[in-house]
Amino acid sequence: xxxxxxxxxxxxxxxxxxxxxxxxxxxxxxxxxxxxxxxxxxxxxxxxxxxxxxxxxxxxxxxxxxxxxxxxxxxxxxxxxxxxxxxxxxxxxxxxxxxxxxxxxxxxxxxxxxxxxxxxxxxxxxxxxxxxxxxxxxxxxxxxxxxxxxxxxxxxxxxxxxxxxxxxxxxxxxxxxxxxxxxxxxxxxxxxxxxxxxxxxxxxxxxxxxxxxxxxxxxxxxxxxxxxxxxxxxxxxxxxxxxxxxxxxxxxxxxxxxxxxxxxxxxxxxxxxxxxxxxxxxxxxxxxxxxxxxxxxxxxxxxxxxxxxxxxxxxxxxxxxxxxxxxxxxxxxxxxxxxxxxxxxxxxxxxxxxxxxxxxxxxxxxxxxxxxxxxxxxxxxxxxxxxxxxxxxxxxxxxxxxxxxxxxxxxxxxxxxxxxxxxxxxxxxxxxxxxxxxxxxxxxxxxxxxxxxxxxxxxxxxxxxxxxxxxxxxxxxxxxxxxxxxxxxxxxxxxxxxx
Amino acid sequence: xxxxxxxxxxxxxxxxxxxxxxxxxxxxxxxxxxxxxxxx
Numbered sequence: 001x002x003x004x005x006x007x008x009x010x011x012x013x014x015x016x017x018x019x020x021x022x023x024x025x026x027x028x029x030x031x032x033x034x035x036x037x038x039x040x041x042x043x044x045x046x047x048x049x050x051x052x053x054x055x056x057x058x059x060x061x062x063x064x065x066x067x068x069x070x071x072x073x074x075x076x077x078x079x080x081x082x083x084x085x086x087x088x089x090x091x092x093x094x095x096x097x098x099x100x101x102x103x104x105x106x107x108x109x110x111x112x113x114x115x116x117x118x119x120x121x122x123x124x125x126x127x128x129x130x131x132x133x134x135x136x137x138x139x140x141x142x143x144x145x146x147x148x149x150x151x152x153x154x155x156x157x158x159x160x161x162x163x164x165x166x167x168x169x170x171x172x173x174x175x176x177x178x179x180x181x182x183x184x185x186x187x188x189x190x191x192x193x194x195x196x197x198x199x200x201x202x203x204x205x206x207x208x209x210x211x212x213x214x215x216x217x218x219x220x221x222x223x224x225x226x227x228x229x230x231x232x233x234x235x236x237x238x239x240x241x242x243x244x245x246x247x248x249x250x251x252x253x254x255x256x257x258x259x260x261x262x263x264x265x266x267x268x269x270x271x272x273x274x275x276x277x278x279x280x281x282x283x284x285x286x287x288x289x290x291x292x293x294x295x296x297x298x299x300x301x302x303x304x305x306x307x308x309x310x311x312x313x314x315x316x317x318x319x320x321x322x323x324x325x326x327x328x329x330x331x332x333x334x335x336x337x338x339x340x341x342x343x344x345x346x347x348x349x350x351x352x353x354x355x356x357x358x359x360x361x362x363x364x365x366x367x368x369x370x371x372x373x374x375x376x377x378x379x380x381x382x383x384x385x386x387x388x389x390x391x392x393x394x395x396x397x398x399x400x401x402x403x404x405x406x407x408x409x410x411x412x413x414x415x416x417x418x419x420x421x422x423x424x425x426x427x428x429x430x431x432x433x434x435x436x437x438x439x440x441x442x443x444x445x446x447x448x449x450x451x452x453x454x455x456x457x458x459x460x461x462x463x464x465x466x467x468x469x470x471x472x473x474x475x476x477x478x479x480x481x482x483x484x485x486x487x488x489x490x491x492x493x494x495x496x497x498x499x
Numbered sequence: 500x501x502x503x504x505x506x507x508x509x510x511x512x513x514x515x516x517x518x519x520x521x522x523x524x525x526x527x528x529x530x531x532x533x534x535x536x537x538x539x
Contacts, residue, residue, distance in 0.1 A: 010526075040507025047514060201500045208504035208511075254526050261519035268515050272508075422529040 004069065005168040006245050012173040013250070014258055017242055019176035019332030020233045021263035022183070024104060024300075027329060030227060031271035032295030035207055037223045038214030045215065045224035046264075053440055054228035055260050056432040057396060058239060059425065060403060062252045063413040065243030066420075071343035072237035073483070075244070079407055086398055088480035090237035091344040093391040095360070096472055097236065098337040099367035100380045102160065104297075105330035106153035106372075107132075108323050111301060115308065115319025124305040129377075132301075136374040139464040143374025150372040156331070157365045163335055164342060164357045168245050172339065176332050183328040184266070186321050191269055193318065194276035203279020206289045207271060222447050225440040230388060232263060233333070235396025237340035244343075253421035274299070277307045284310045297377075300326060338364065350489035378460065379468055385457055386469035389448045391476055397441040404434045 007013040034042045068075040072087030110132070114120055120127040129135045136143040163171040194200060214220045233239060243252070275289075281303070282289040294303045300323075308319040338360065346356035371380045403409050410430045418424045451457075456465055500508070 040504060040511070043507060043511050043514070204500050204508070205504045208507045209501060210503050210507050251526070251529070254522055254529070257522045258519065258526065261515060261522060265515040265519045268511050422525065 004245070006247055007173055008169050010250065010255065012169070012177065013242065013246055014255060014262075015176040015180050016173050016332075016336065017233075017239065017255070017259040018262045019180045020238050020242065020336030021231065021259055021333075022180075022266050022329050023231075023233075023333035024101075024326060024330050025231055026263065026267040027187075027270045027274070027326060028296050028299050030231065030267035031207065031274040032293065032299070033223055033227050034271055035275070035293055037220040038211045038217075039206070040208040040210035041212050041214055042220065042224065045221045046227065049221075049224040049228040049440070050260060050264060052432045053225055053437045054232045054234070055256060056429050057229075057234045057400060057437060058232055058260055059253060059256045059417060059429065060400065060413060060433060061234060061237075061239040062243040062256055063417050064403070065240035066246055066250065066252060067413065067416045069244050071244070071347045072240055072340055073344050074347050075240060076402075079402070079409065083402060083407075085477075085480045085484040086395070086402065087237065087344065088483040089476055090235070090240075090395045090399070091341045092476040092479055093387060093395055094236040094238065094337045095341045095364060096367075096383065096387050096391070096476060098334055098341075099364045100371050100383055101330065101334050101337060102156050102364070102368055103149065103153050103371040103376065103380060105156050105327060105334060106149060107301065108326040108330060109152040109156060110148065111305075112320055112323040112327055114305075115323055116316050118305070118309055118315055118319065120305045120309075122309065124309070125302045127305070128301045133377055134374045135377055139375065139378050139461050141375055145369065145372055146374055146376070149376070150369070153368055153372055154365075156334075157361065157368065160331075160335055160338065161357065161361045164338060164361060165354060167353060168339075172335050175335060179328045179332050183325055183332070186325045186328070187266065187269055187273065190318070190321050190325065191273035191276065194273040194280070197276060197280035197312075199279045199281075199283025200276035201279065202283065203275040203277070203289050204272065206279070206293070207275035218443075219447065222440070222444050226444050229393065229396065229441065229444070231267065232260060233336060235392040235399070236337070237344075238336050241340045241343050242336070249420055251421045251423075252417045253423040253425055257423065277304070281307045281310060297381075348483070348486070348488055378458075378464070381458060382460060382465060382468040383472050386465075387472050387476075390445065390470075390473045393441055393445050393448075397438060397445070400433055400437050400441070404430075404438070410434070 007016065034046070037045075064075050068078045070078065072090050073084045074087065076087040077084040111120075132148055134143065134146045134148075163175050165171065166174065195204065229235065246252075278292050279289055282292050285292070292303060304322055305319070308315050308322070311318055341364075342353070342356045342360045345351060345360055346353055349356075351359070370376060373379075403413065410433060414425050414429055456462055457469065
């Protein structure tokens with residue numbers, strides 16, 4: 001019988017878990033969310049959200065994976081046979097996410113190269129959208145494959161393929177052990193350089209000056225819970241799968257706290273670097289900082305190249321550091337997003353890891369091709385928005401409701417955590433998962449739905465939103481239900497013989 | 500930087516980086532204790 005793979009030790013697990021949590025969103029999402037929602041005052045709802053939702057769900061997923069020791073479908077099946085689909089739903093949400101996430105890592109790889117000699121020129125916006133992406137005229141104009149995008153994406157998939165083939169310890173843990181320290185060092189260098197640039201102080205003022213009146217705005221609290229939820233890699237089976245590779249006697253609670261605080265500490269550091277650099281850009285252009293603030297793809301691939309152009313010296317080095325940090329942050333997250341699907345397929349169909357990796361990586365690569373077309377950015381943007389807002393959030397919500405309300409196993413999971421952990425978890429954990437987390441995720445989803453009703457996302461055509469956006473969410477549920485109905489190819493063996 | 504921004508910077512750094520440092524230290528201390536109990 002093939003024994004279950006394990007991390008080499010606690011540090012190995014932590015490197016992988018932190019590597020999973022620290023992703024692109026830490027660098028390009030958190031700074032903007034903090035800026036838009038009260039500046040320095042945002043730290044208050046953010047910290048509360050971390051303690052009342054982020055860490056409780058993280059510990060719940062650790063305990064599920066560790067106690068039932070299996071992939072997500074296996075874990076939920078062990079809890080109740082009729083809930084296996086939830087594990088598949090989370091795994092397929094992860095599968096959809098990784099298919100476009102790798103494309104952004106591919107862009108980062110290209111931009112790391114373009115940084116050498118600032119090859120994007122003066123008009124960074126035109127370079128990104130026209131020259132690099134070759135963006136088509138409308139939503140349904142797919143255009144051809146954009147080779148400049150496809151080649152780096154193929155290369156990244158190739159590296160991911162090799163890492164996943166190497167397995168949990170040699171592959172995922174090995175890559176995280178190498179890349180995470182480099183990433184943190186790079187981000188420290190970026191931040192120190194950015195906050196010492198002329199004008200950086202004004203950028204930090206815009207980020208950190210507290211607007212305490214914003215705390216009475218419910219939307220600020222929703223934003224804080226959303227940021228914590230989407231930043232910690234919870235809701236799509238990653239942490240559950242990772243915890244299943246821990247040895248039986250492993251601390252869970254303190255490891256969860258370390259991973260959560262490392263993730264939040266990193267995004268706080270990144271925010272200082274990003275706003276220091278934005279302050280510098282505003283000062284060098286003689287404009288207000290608010291006019292250069294941006295988030296997501298626009299911040300990374302349009303505004304940052306402008307900042308790098310304006311740098312007083314070593315422009316290329318700063319560019320390589322910034323895009324290299326996106327590349328490394330994205331890569332360690334991508335391998336973690338892929339693992340739940342690989343583990344699920346491997347267990348259900350009794351495949352070797354090699355075969356499971358071949359299937360999952362192969363299909364995900366084919367799906368990635370959609371986003372490397374000239375219309376790819378719009379498809380990526382739509383799928384990203386809907387699969388996160390409604391796929392990840394709702395799959396996480398159902399998971400919490402299942403354990404807290406439907407099968408009522410919170411006490412059992414808490415006892416499990418407390419039996420093996422250094423820090424004991426109190427009753428507050430039950431309260432958070434029974435009441436606060438479900439209410440906040442429901443409110444968060446309600447707000448998003450209200451926004452969709454007011455205005456189509458990014459003014460994309462409704463049929464495009466229906467097919468790519470809602471379609472991807474519904475597809476993950478339908479396929480999950482279908483997979484639940486398939487038979488398990490068991491290898492429960494006595495004496496090494498297959499059943 | 501203005502005073503409000505500096506205060507929030509200190510609070511954020513203390514809460515997030517200080518929290519991380521504390522839990523890392525706590526993990527190190529627990530592993531030391533376990534090593535002392537089971538020296539093998």
